[in-house]
Amino acid sequence: MFSERTVTMHDDKSPRRACTPECACGTSVNLPRRDLLKLAAFGAVSTLYGTAGAEPLPPVVEDFEKLIPADKQLSPEWIRSLFERGEPERYDGDLLRYIGMPIGGICCGHVYLGGDGRLWHWDIFNQPIRTNAEHYANPMEVESPIDLSFSLSIGSDEANERPLDRTGFRRVTFRGEYPIGRVSYRDDACPLEVELEAFSPFCPLEVDDSSLPLVVMRYTLTNRSSTQVEGTIGAGLSNPVLLYSGSDGKAELVNRCGKTGGHAWVQFTAREKTADVSPQRPDIVFDDFESDSYENWTVEGTAFGDRPIVAAQMPAYQGDVGAHGKQLVNSHNTRQGEDVRGGDAHTGVMTSKPFTIERNYINFLIGGGAHQGQTCLNLLVDGKVAASATGRNDNRLHAASFDVRNLQGKTARLQIVDQVSGGWGNIGVDHIVFSDRPAQENRPLEARPDWGDMTLALLDDGPDVVLTTDARGEASADTAVGSPENRPRGKVGLRFTLAPGERREAVFVVAWRFPNVEIPRVGKGHYYATRFASSRKAVEYLAANYERLASTTRLWTKTWYDSTLPYWLLDRTFTNTSSLATSTCFRLADGRFWGWEGVRCCPGTCTHVWHYAQAAARVFPELERILRERVDYGLAFQPDGHIAYRGEYATRAAIDGQCGNILRTLREHQMSPDDAFLRRIWPRVKQSIQYLIEQDGDANGLLEGGQFNTLDATWYGPISWLSSMYVAALRAGAQMAEEMGDHEFAQQCSAIAERGKQEIVKRLFNGEYFYQIRDPAHPEAIGSGIGCHIDQALGDFWTHQLGLPDALPTKETVIALQHLWRYNFAPDVGPYRKKYTTGRWYAMPGEAGLIMCTFPHGGEREARGGRPEHTFAGYLNECMNGFEYQAAAHMISEGLVQEGLAITRAIHDRYHPSKRNPYNEIECGDHYARSMASYAVYLALCGVYYHGPKQVIGFAPRVHPEDFRAAFITAEGWGTFAQKASQDTLDATFTVRRGRLVLRTIRLAPSFAAGRVQVTLGDRSIPATLSAEQTHVEIALAQPVEVTPDAALHVELA
Secondary structure, eight states: OOOOOSSOSSTTOOOOOOBOHHHHTTOOOOOOGGGOSOGGGOOOTHHHHOOTTOOOOOOOOTTHHHHSOSSOOOOHHHHHHHHSOOOOOOEEGGGGSSOEEEOSOTTSOEEEEETTSOEEEEEOSOOOOOOOTHHHHSOOOSOOSSOEEEEEEESSOGGGEEESSTTTOSEEEEEEETTEEEEEEEOTTOSEEEEEEEEOOOOTTOTGGGOOSEEEEEEEEEEOSSSOEEEEEEEEEEOOTTTTTGGGSOEEEEEEEEEETTEEEEEEEEEEOOOOOSOOOOOEEEEOOOSSSOTTEEEEESSSTTSOEEGGGSOGGGOOOOOSSSEEEEOOOOTTSOOHHHHHHOOEEEEEOOEEOOSSEEEEEEEEOOOTTTEEEEEEETTEEEEEEEOOSEEEEEEEEEEOGGGTTOEEEEEEEEOOOSTTOOEEEEEEEEESSOOOOSSOGGGSTTOSEEEEEESOOSTTEEEESOTTSOBOSSEEEEBTTBOOEEEEEEEEEEOTTOEEEEEEEEEEEOOOOEETTTEESBHHHHHOSSHHHHHHHHHHTHHHHHHHHHHHHHHHHSSSSOHHHHHHHHHGGGGGGSTTEEEBTTSOEEEOSBTTBSOSOOHHHHTTOOHHHHHOHHHHHHIIIIIIIIITBOTTSOBOTTGGGOOSOOHHHHHHHHHHHHHHHHTSSSSHHHHHHHHHHHHHHHHHHHHSTTOSSOOOSOEEOTTSSEEOSOBHHHHHHHHHHHHHHHHHHHHTTOHHHHHHHHHHHHHHHHHHHHHHBOSSOBOBOOOTTOTTSOOOTTSEETTTTHHHHHHHHHTOOOSSOHHHHHHHHHHHHHHHEESOOHHHHHHSOOSOOSSOTTOOEEOSEEOTTSOHHHHTTTOTTSHHHHGGGOOOHHHHHHHHHHHHHTTOHHHHHHHHHHHHHHTOTTTSOTTOOOSSSSSOGGGGGHHHHHHHHHTOEEETTTTEEEOOOSBOTTEEEEEEEOSSEEEEEEEEEOSSOEEEEEEEEEEOEEEEEEEEOOSSOOOOEEEEETTEEEOEEEEEOSSOEEEEEEEEEEEBTTBOEEEEEO
């Protein structure tokens, strides 16, 4: 990123050269000092520069080299692949197993597109589906709580129906370019080739059109045979309304169909059922599990133990499960001291003694995993499953029922099943009762979380459309009625006749509206539900605007991939933007944007996590402005100027989050078209900076008291990464104050920042890296001590992202980052984690990663507060993606391009689909928000700087500057930047694809001393002047220029 540097990088003050594949392979490219030594030949940089007056470092501890070798032994071929354009990654066969691309609108729930085109997971029903770290080691596989399918039939015989997934075609290939997923289907036995393009409309800067509660499934059929082919392509859905709460007998399900405005549809709803007033017989308690044995059951496996478990003896982390009495069945077996993973690893089956069905309902309490057929209670009749219920991925039991009115007199058994050994691999059951009354939900239908409606549509209303409201035939012409136990299945299809070589499209839409989300303390209702009164209304909006929405989505995807950057890098750095389309992120009915840390894990749009994430703010800046204005400087703002780091959930300050919010405020200002946003909140922003200054009693730029931070503990003493964040926040404060006309405060911030920059080096740099001086008054406190910590220069990362003056001196920062690579990057984390066993697994043996904190010179026990087994101490042993992206982006910004790319590629390789879902980067929950820091890597490689109110844009590409092309997003538009450079010329072009870009100033980074500039907009010459700065040249336009899709802006330097 462009920065206002305080050091001269070249004698001629021309900008530094960027990295190329040649230097990656060891060929000299005459890099400036801050690039120093490169990846393949790393040396002890501290011997070049000394130790800045610090005590001599102890030698590297014995055997450290065996854990993290200095020679990373990375092959030249692999290093070259970091830089090469490469080919788009396509997957087939077993590589489709774990793929789940978030495919719905942002903040509209959570739906996956599977590698074979199935839609799965379907977390849209407002259920408490919590996640943790488990899915890294045990990734989810394709599983759906709803019965939705797409199929192809050749001829009129249904026996020729082929599911459009791996079971229906022998060769299925997936290519994901978020937000679009493409699946190809081929089979020698099928005369047609089928291509699927799946997406929900997505357009940067346009939040509402990117927040539609629906998925588009566009199939293209091509006849590759030599004869005419007739058939039908169709979609079917069993009514999913009240999927979790509908078994109490109060509801009936209704399917309706019709044709409206160019599309055909089946809508799935529910309504109150007429009350049953028939006489009721006494209840029969089949089992309340209050005895000391399973006398009514046959038990297999190890999951259930030899007797019901006492609720009070269950692990505390399971909480109050809501048992009816003192005991219950629960297959999370920790009876032998197992941990949470070991408890779920047990499997087993309990089968009851036979009984005769003589009541209308079987009522029970159930909790645990939501794995259909695998963590469940089954009703068996004639040896077959007649009804089944699962938990909700929630330990707490809820009331449910089987409606067995049509099974009266039958002999049956109940079966409690746990066949899942991974996450939520448990089932809880209690109080089984035979009754003429179903188990009662206390809430009316309309207030239940899974109340709402869905629509299955086809964007065609011609004579070839086929509509069915109930595939069982139990329907009138346009309506079918069923029950939660016997869900009516609606279908929509398109008949076709294709001549040889002919092609036809079928565009299906799956839409939903389930409005009743509730986030305690925060709010209720989905924002999307305030826009659309039903799922049909969402379909109508899409149908009326389909060409615009679809073409814009494709245009953005084409713009992103129309780049000279490697395909793998474009995939990885944008993939995590999809977290906005998962249950990590919500937009509530009042318009507020709100996020977990990961899917339903750790609440409050936590400041110390979310400040790492760069994607949302750059792609949809409106969302982050909502957070700054309504939350951080609104409801979370405290009288003394500190910001409650979890909003309604925690009122204390997190120092890194406080600094991060100040920096994010400048970012949101820069991503605005004018200064109105900053002016509205500046008084409180200033007060939040003053709060930090008050924590710095001697105003020397170092924070030394208790500093609560993102590692979930309060650290004490001077800490380089937290003080560097403080310095960066002061830099941001100085710039904002200047723009707001508060020059005195700007000078105060700048003066303290300069002192802090020098003090950190003087006191916290050991010649190799930055560290922490532990406070002897708090020996029990966790910290990093003299360890080499991943975030040691975090504030300087931020100054690069925002184009601010340094938070730390360049020379020492580069040395520190090189030693971070030397001491923390493990080509195989296995040996390190074998020695240091505590901590969660986000990199497995055999996988590479940048470890959070290592101790090459000892001091680890002291840093861990004498408690190496403590959970928070265990964090230091982990590889966490978001922190790694931060370090990688910072390295790239400082010229260590290879190292930054290698770290990013290591994460990409860890999330290869052979191992786990490439779209679900995990920390303490799925789709962890911090992983949106991957976008910072992209920004660093582009070297982009943008300031909307000042109408400034600049690029200084870090790779392939001789021929570079990449997408950009600004406050009001997006498009492509391209440059071609030689030893004495540089030609740059800004092409806007959508919206507009208003410019007054352009910054570029030629490798020569430019003396002439020519600027044109289309065929019109634009007067401009040229000036040279330390790291770039600045082209000042005589007057602001508006660049639109009608004409590109071209700049020539010589």
